[in-house]
Amino acid sequence: MKRALFFGAIVLVEAVLAQTDLEEAVPTVLTPTRLRQSLHDVPASVTVLTADELALYGVRSIPEALRLVPGMAVLRATGQDYRIGYHGTNLLMPRRMNVLIDGVSAYQPAFARVDWVNLPVVLEDVDRIEVTRGPDSASYGPNSMLGVVNIVTKHPQDVERFHSSVSVGSEGARSAMVRGGLNRGGTSLRITAGIEHAAGYDRVSRDPQGHDGTRVGRLSARAVTAIDEATSAEVSASFVHATREVPFVEPYQASYPDQDVHEGYVSGKLTHAVSGQHELSLRANLWINRVRQAWRSCLPTALILPEMFAMWRSNPAYANALLAGQMPTGGSAADNALAAAAVAAIRRLGARATQPTCVDTDQNLVERRAALELEDTYVVSERLRMVSGIGVRHQEGDSQTYLGGSHSSSIGLAFGHAEYKPEAWLTLNGGVYAEHDSLSRKTNVSPRLGLNVRLDARQSVRAVWSTGSRTPDVQEQRADWSYRLSNVTPPLDGARFYQSALVGGGLVAERIRSTELGYLFILPAAGLLFDVRVFEDRLSDLISEKLQVSSFEPTNTGSVNLSGVELQARAAFGTGWTAFGNYAYLRTHDASNPNERTQYSRHSGSVGVAHRFADGWTGSLAYYGASGDGIGQSGYGRTDATIARNFRVGGSHVSAALTARRLDDKSVNYYRDVDSILSSTYDRRLQILGTLSASF
Amino acid sequence: MERRAGRRILLMAAASAIVGRGHAAEVEVRVVLGDDGPAVHQIRESLQRVLKNVVMGADVLALARRSGPGVYVAVGPLALKRVLDSTASGPVLSLFTSRATYQAVRDATTSSAQRAVTAIYAEPSPSSQFVVARALHGGRRVAVGVLLSADSAARMMSALQRTALENGVELQVQVVDRGDEPVRALNRLHGISALVVMPDKDLYTPDGLRNLLAGSYRRRVPLIGYSAQLATAGAIAAPYSSIDDIVSEAARTIPSLASGITPVPSHPLYWRVSINESVARSLDITVDDRVRALGNFPP
Numbered sequence: 001m002k003r004a005l006f007f008g009a010i011v012l013v014e015a016v017l018a019q020t021d022l023e024e025a026v027p028t029v030l031t032p033t034r035l036r037q038s039l040h041d042v043p044a045s046v047t048v049l050t051a052d053e054l055a056l057y058g059v060r061s062i063p064e065a066l067r068l069v070p071g072m073a074v075l076r077a078t079g080q081d082y083r084i085g086y087h088g089t090n091l092l093m094p095r096r097m098n099v100l101i102d103g104v105s106a107y108q109p110a111f112a113r114v115d116w117v118n119l120p121v122v123l124e125d126v127d128r129i130e131v132t133r134g135p136d137s138a139s140y141g142p143n144s145m146l147g148v149v150n151i152v153t154k155h156p157q158d159v160e161r162f163h164s165s166v167s168v169g170s171e172g173a174r175s176a177m178v179r180g181g182l183n184r185g186g187t188s189l190r191i192t193a194g195i196e197h198a199a200g201y202d203r204v205s206r207d208p209q210g211h212d213g214t215r216v217g218r219l220s221a222r223a224v225t226a227i228d229e230a231t232s233a234e235v236s237a238s239f240v241h242a243t244r245e246v247p248f249v250e251p252y253q254a255s256y257p258d259q260d261v262h263e264g265y266v267s268g269k270l271t272h273a274v275s276g277q278h279e280l281s282l283r284a285n286l287w288i289n290r291v292r293q294a295w296r297s298c299l300p301t302a303l304i305l306p307e308m309f310a311m312w313r314s315n316p317a318y319a320n321a322l323l324a325g326q327m328p329t330g331g332s333a334a335d336n337a338l339a340a341a342a343v344a345a346i347r348r349l350g351a352r353a354t355q356p357t358c359v360d361t362d363q364n365l366v367e368r369r370a371a372l373e374l375e376d377t378y379v380v381s382e383r384l385r386m387v388s389g390i391g392v393r394h395q396e397g398d399s400q401t402y403l404g405g406s407h408s409s410s411i412g413l414a415f416g417h418a419e420y421k422p423e424a425w426l427t428l429n430g431g432v433y434a435e436h437d438s439l440s441r442k443t444n445v446s447p448r449l450g451l452n453v454r455l456d457a458r459q460s461v462r463a464v465w466s467t468g469s470r471t472p473d474v475q476e477q478r479a480d481w482s483y484r485l486s487n488v489t490p491p492l493d494g495a496r497f498y499q500s501a502l503v504g505g506g507l508v509a510e511r512i513r514s515t516e517l518g519y520l521f522i523l524p525a526a527g528l529l530f531d532v533r534v535f536e537d538r539l540s541d542l543i544s545e546k547l548q549v550s551s552f553e554p555t556n557t558g559s560v561n562l563s564g565v566e567l568q569a570r571a572a573f574g575t576g577w578t579a580f581g582n583y584a585y586l587r588t589h590d591a592s593n594p595n596e597r598t599q600y601s602r603h604s605g606s607v608g609v610a611h612r613f614a615d616g617w618t619g620s621l622a623y624y625g626a627s628g629d630g631i632g633q634s635g636y637g638r639t640d641a642t643i644a645r646n647f648r649v650g651g652s653h654v655s656a657a658l659t660a661r662r663l664d665d666k667s668v669n670y671y672r673d674v675d676s677i678l679s680s681t682y683d684r685r686l687q688i689l690g691t692l693s694a695s696f
Numbered sequence: 697m698e699r700r701a702g703r704r705i706l707l708m709a710a711a712s713a714i715v716g717r718g719h720a721a722e723v724e725v726r727v728v729l730g731d732d733g734p735a736v737h738q739i740r741e742s743l744q745r746v747l748k749n750v751v752m753g754a755d756v757l758a759l760a761r762r763s764g765p766g767v768y769v770a771v772g773p774l775a776l777k778r779v780l781d782s783t784a785s786g787p788v789l790s791l792f793t794s795r796a797t798y799q800a801v802r803d804a805t806t807s808s809a810q811r812a813v814t815a816i817y818a819e820p821s822p823s824s825q826f827v828v829a830r831a832l833h834g835g836r837r838v839a840v841g842v843l844l845s846a847d848s849a850a851r852m853m854s855a856l857q858r859t860a861l862e863n864g865v866e867l868q869v870q871v872v873d874r875g876d877e878p879v880r881a882l883n884r885l886h887g888i889s890a891l892v893v894m895p896d897k898d899l900y901t902p903d904g905l906r907n908l909l910a911g912s913y914r915r916r917v918p919l920i921g922y923s924a925q926l927a928t929a930g931a932i933a934a935p936y937s938s939i940d941d942i943v944s945e946a947a948r949t950i951p952s953l954a955s956g957i958t959p960v961p962s963h964p965l966y967w968r969v970s971i972n973e974s975v976a977r978s979l980d981i982t983v984d985d986r987v988r989a990l991g992n993f994p995p
Binding site: 030034035039155161522523527572612646 | 832833834835836837839866873876877879880882883884886887889906907909910911913914915916928929930972974975977978979980981982983984
């Protein structure tokens with residue numbers, strides 16, 4: 001009775017305010033500025049992978065999730081080395097696709113790569129992965145040349161108060177994570193800690209023991225707070241410590257060149273709704289990546305003579321000829337003098353010249369990036385919506401080995417995008433991104449135009465013309481690559497590994513021009529989504545050369561053309577049945593450098609079906625395949641079967657899942673260099689992974 | 697829920713047949729209002745337009761002192777409590793009060809047990825919400841999620857399951873413990889095509905509703921609300937009853953009450969749909985004219 005009276009009192013109080021009892025004041029949450037574009041209006045092909053879908057199909061890593069994206073080339077070269085790129089192309093250094101985590105780029109700016117294995121995000125924190133297939137520099141800037149992978153993490157309000165998960169599997173796969181969620185007043189907070197270990201392959205080309213495992217620890221937090229009705233602030237931070245086993249790279253290494261990685265970022269975003277139609281956001285982030293990689297090598301003493309280092313600097317061909325026991329000719333007088341000095345030094349060594357001298361060396365590096373960006377979203381009317389912004393970015397690489405010190409670049413950027421609907425069935429998208437880079441002293445402009453036509457309520461066609469670019473990284477522009485040696489045994493004054501690379505810049509951005517025709521069909525009655533894309537991409541000004549200390553001659557002379565068709569489909573049928581299918585047909589042609597054909601599959605795709613049974617059971621079956629038509633590249637095929645059960649234990653919600661994976665082939669082959677194809681092999685085709693999670 | 701509505705129509709028809717219009721017209725309709733406000737003005741105008749022999753006021757005692765039989769119509773929970781607390785005799789029809797609030801007010805008023813009291817609830821029936829959820833997905837059978845407090849679950853679960861079965865939806869109910877947040881409970885609803893929200897003061901605060909709207913949108917799960925205001929706030933759609941819908945049904949219920957037949961309290965018979973076209977477009981959910989025309993309209 002007391003409770004009913006108390007409730008009645010509450011009712012009376014509310015009744016003063018709510019005459020009809022249902023008029024609680026709920027302000028408009030989904031204002032025009034917060035609504036995403038309909039897929040029918042987006043000037044691109046987008047694949048969305050949800051957390052539910054990844055769990056349903058037993059996907060346990062972000063790199064593996066990308067096999068669900070049509071046209072995405074995924075190669076696990078070694079346990080800690082993923083080569084991933086939309087449409088592949090150059091396997092040696094995939095660097096033409098941007099990866100964002102909640103809008104913060106995970107693309108390492110100094111050394112042009114994405115570190116897939118130690119991305120600073122735990123898989124259980126991922127809400128969805130949105131992949132824009134095609135150039136999206138107009139929205140996300142350079143390095144979004146072939147595509148963009150946008151990893152969106154779970155909003156702190158959406159997570160349980162407590163969640164933990166443990167996974168154990170074959171190939172030494174073990175992981176555990178724990179997460180807490182807290183809401184206090186207008187602030188919600190999510191903190192996650194996780195650790196992951198994987199043994200990698202059982203054998204790799206350069207090491208019969210494999211030695212390509214990883215151990216990664218992550219700590220991340222995300223907090224969102226409502227400052228007032230119109231203003232919110234968000235802060236994210238993530239820290240990763242990873243130990244990566246690296247197999248021997250060259251025959252002189254006496255210890256493994258394993259990597260110890262510390263990486264972290266802090267990001268802040270302040271959003272203010274000027275009105276329901278106008279929103280401003282200010283974002284700042286700081287990203288630091290530190291890699292410690294040191295090893296001991298024992299190599300012929302002649303290779304570490306300071307005279308040989310000087311010889312190589314002046315004329316690498318002369319140095320190689322001397323080491324081959326030949327007397328080089330055709331160089332300058334300075335080359336000849338250096339050659340004479342090198343020959344004298346070798347003679348002074350006598351027999352020791354060919355005897356090993358052991359040295360310590362490293363490939364340590366630190367990369368930093370700081371960025372500040374202001375974005376303005378203005379919904380002028382139901383027909384016109386605009387997003388624009390300006391920003392600055394400063395990025396720095398610090399490495400004695402790669403850069404001979406530190407180099408930095410500063411970038412100023414501006415972007416604008418408009419969506420205009422002159423008619424309900426017609427959407428015009430226009431956008432441009434421009435940035436000026438202090439290293440190249442050039443301004444890159446990436447425009448995009450899109451036309452979307454709704455044929456009816458369920459289907460639309462689109463035509464998109466877009467451009468994109470990839471800015472050369474700090475190392476490509478300012479490499480001063482040489483190996484300093486220490487702990488030389490037996491001692492040798494001035495010991496320095498003879499090979500080095502020195503460049504003075506002058507590179508320009510790689511470019512892509514893309515033309516796309518697309519068709520989208522969404523039929524709610526069948527839970528069906530079907531999308532097809534036909535495209536023609538022309539890549540130019542490519543830096544296609546393999547960049548290594550023995551040969552570091554980047555140019556912008558590369559080019560390749562890509563064309564093809566991609567299909568993706570999702571369906572929900574019956575009660576509890578879902579299915580997906582993706583297929584990509586890719587033609588790569590007119591490659592000016594064979595390196596642009598090292599990661600390429602003419603046919604690739606995936607297909608899966610899942611069912612939610614009664615009593616919390618789910619089951620799924622999926623197949624992933626790629627024909628592997630690149631130089632030295634093998635095909636890939638894998639069948640996954642997953643069964644899971646969700647149930648309650650007391651006040652907790654528990655989930656148990658078991659995934660069985662069967663590889664079509666235990667080995668993967670991939671290109672390393674001319675006449676050098678590497679291979680990584682598992683002992684068994686069948687892999688098992690079990691996961692147990694609990695939350696309340 | 698729909699069976700009750702059907703039964704109510706028969707009772708009303710029977711009452712009209714037995715009593716005849718003339719007798720019903722002799723019964724005075726005494727409308728008790730809560731406080732003044734724009735919504736009450738609209739309700740007052742609609743009542744005056746539709747009903748005959750109507751008197752209105754906030755003072756129950758003044759209305760009770762009037763001679764002759766009368767049927768009391770309480771507009772809103774405050775008015776309902778005033779009527780039930782008063783010494784006024786005569787049957788009572790509650791309007792514009794939610795089911796939960798109506799029950800709470802009845803429970804708090806010991807004298808109401810002896811009186812003829814019924815209600816047309818403010819919120820739409822779960823059946824209409826399921827109809828809308830299914831229509832938004834082309835009429836196919838879909839999985840629909842519902843969050844309930846423990847008390848609501850105890851009261852409504854079996855009826856909800858029956859209604860879901862009748863409407864061809866697969867129902868997933870998540871009971872949200874006291875102190876837990878509804879938006880977090882979404883994690884335990886898997887594979888749902890829509891989230892149906894029902895008024896539940898044990899579960900939803902304005903902040904909680906706001907978070908739920910944002911959270912379900914983040915998950916791309918359309919939310920089916922229970923009022924036009926929720927559709928404006930961000931629910932993709934909501935069945936609701938307009939003031940005229942409720943008053944039209946009240947005009948048919950009052951003769952039953954006057955004749956001594958007390959219909960079972962129930963959700964509104966007449967309803968229509970409010971659609972948030974922007975949210976629907978953003979979620980790539982097709983809303984055609986069939987969906988917009990959903991409802992049960994007064995003759």
